[in-house]
Amino acid sequence: MKRQRTKDAGDALFAGYRDELTLGAEGRARTLRKLQECMARGELPAREIRVEPPRVARVRPAALSNAGKLLLGSTLAVTLGVVLWNVPDGSQPTAAGLERVAQPAAEIPQQGAHLAATPITAAPESDQLSAAKPSARIVERVRRTASRPSSMGEGAPLSAAPAARGAVSQPQSAEPGALAAGTVEPTPQLTAAAAKHTQQADRAGAERAPRTGAEPPASETLPRELQLLQSAQLALRAGDTRRALAALAEHKWTFPRGQLAEARDVARILALCHAGEEAQSQRDAERFLQRYPSSPFALRVRAGCQAIEATDGLAKP
Amino acid sequence: VTTAKRSECGVSEPEPAACAPAPPPELRELFDLHADFVYRVLLRLGVPRTDAEDCVQDVFLVVAHRLTDYVERGAIRAWLFVIARQVAMHAQRSHRRRVRHQLEIVPALGADDPHRQLERKRAIDLVHEFLGELDEPQAQAFYLAEVEQLTVPEVAAALDVKLNTVYSRLRLARRRLALWLAARTKETP
Numbered sequence: 001m002k003r004q005r006t007k008d009a010g011d012a013l014f015a016g017y018r019d020e021l022t023l024g025a026e027g028r029a030r031t032l033r034k035l036q037e038c039m040a041r042g043e044l045p046a047r048e049i050r051v052e053p054p055r056v057a058r059v060r061p062a063a064l065s066n067a068g069k070l071l072l073g074s075t076l077a078v079t080l081g082v083v084l085w086n087v088p089d090g091s092q093p094t095a096a097g098l099e100r101v102a103q104p105a106a107e108i109p110q111q112g113a114h115l116a117a118t119p120i121t122a123a124p125e126s127d128q129l130s131a132a133k134p135s136a137r138i139v140e141r142v143r144r145t146a147s148r149p150s151s152m153g154e155g156a157p158l159s160a161a162p163a164a165r166g167a168v169s170q171p172q173s174a175e176p177g178a179l180a181a182g183t184v185e186p187t188p189q190l191t192a193a194a195a196k197h198t199q200q201a202d203r204a205g206a207e208r209a210p211r212t213g214a215e216p217p218a219s220e221t222l223p224r225e226l227q228l229l230q231s232a233q234l235a236l237r238a239g240d241t242r243r244a245l246a247a248l249a250e251h252k253w254t255f256p257r258g259q260l261a262e263a264r265d266v267a268r269i270l271a272l273c274h275a276g277e278e279a280q281s282q283r284d285a286e287r288f289l290q291r292y293p294s295s296p297f298a299l300r301v302r303a304g305c306q307a308i309e310a311t312d313g314l315a316k317p
Numbered sequence: 318v319t320t321a322k323r324s325e326c327g328v329s330e331p332e333p334a335a336c337a338p339a340p341p342p343e344l345r346e347l348f349d350l351h352a353d354f355v356y357r358v359l360l361r362l363g364v365p366r367t368d369a370e371d372c373v374q375d376v377f378l379v380v381a382h383r384l385t386d387y388v389e390r391g392a393i394r395a396w397l398f399v400i401a402r403q404v405a406m407h408a409q410r411s412h413r414r415r416v417r418h419q420l421e422i423v424p425a426l427g428a429d430d431p432h433r434q435l436e437r438k439r440a441i442d443l444v445h446e447f448l449g450e451l452d453e454p455q456a457q458a459f460y461l462a463e464v465e466q467l468t469v470p471e472v473a474a475a476l477d478v479k480l481n482t483v484y485s486r487l488r489l490a491r492r493r494l495a496l497w498l499a500a501r502t503k504e505t506p
Contacts, residue, residue: 010463
């Protein structure tokens, strides 16, 4: 009790300290500018300042099973995707889009004949999806990946059409309604829904799990990985793209080949769009596609920033 | 200061304008995330405010040069701390004073009301006061773990001591904090 009070008082004090003792916006800009000039001149740091990076001792947290990793990873990927999408205007294209994809999937299972008769005809749906509803696509993709890993080969995101087919032909996917409803208030419910689907995936033995079997200490780092991606997510929800990008950069720095590397790279590509850095986003996207050609996010990544702008109605400066 | 051509620039004559706006994006992001941390660490290590900005720049210059070949990826803040310590020592040793622009040393305190200003300054003073009561190893561990919120393994790496040493220093420092806070609240009810 008393200890807790002390801790709170201390925390408040230190938070105040951190808030107050900063470079300030001006100092920051000035220092960065000088750093850039300095680098441009080719200046090297003084010899005695060059130091070896310290090694960090590994702490063993409770080991996570592979199932747990997959669950966390996909949950996060879904969440990040949706949050990123919702950042600029907070409106509900996502929810609407999802409903349109998810409902028919449940109502008209397994009947190719219904394809043309559904309110969404295949072609426009796929066009729209690929260009206009990236987030819906991501969610749908992940969901499908999770619940039907076997469809991945066929539905590999090389074109938009197979995706639409996949969505419609999916047999009784579990609770699409829940998923669609979840997106209106994006994160928590959606996360829960995604978790449900991922559990199914675990049973089915999903093949899309990021396989990092060769690196044993990986399971120890997952909590920290998650923490970083979550802070990126929080920053984005607050509209702070700079901070989000910084958190993603730290993840990349600390866990270059981490288990959530794929989700991180996607998040960064989208966040860069929102930050108005489209050229960089494009470059990242190209690298991503080389590295993960059959990623569930490949189609979204390929669509580029224009897809976001087109549907946002937000012209980037 | 030694100078060398950067392969990236690819020109022999100095042409800062041509290559100035291109630090690697990763560096830029690290700067955004940690510049304030580095700044505080430098001040804490005794770098005067007037030199702190230049030293922040030096720290990130080191980072820039190690960014590509840094393979053993540990905690970034532990590394930044180690660099900052070196930079601070170097700055004190060399008595280097760079040419400085006039506008540079503007205190970060804005133009809000005096009461608020006072409170802001108070948080800084209080923290320094408490840290001053600890012996230096304790203060360092406590500062990094509690004030800057590094993880214990990060602190251990930054200070190059064992995990258990960090834990015990923290335990002692926290006990001191409790006493110190209690004493203060008694003073000013």
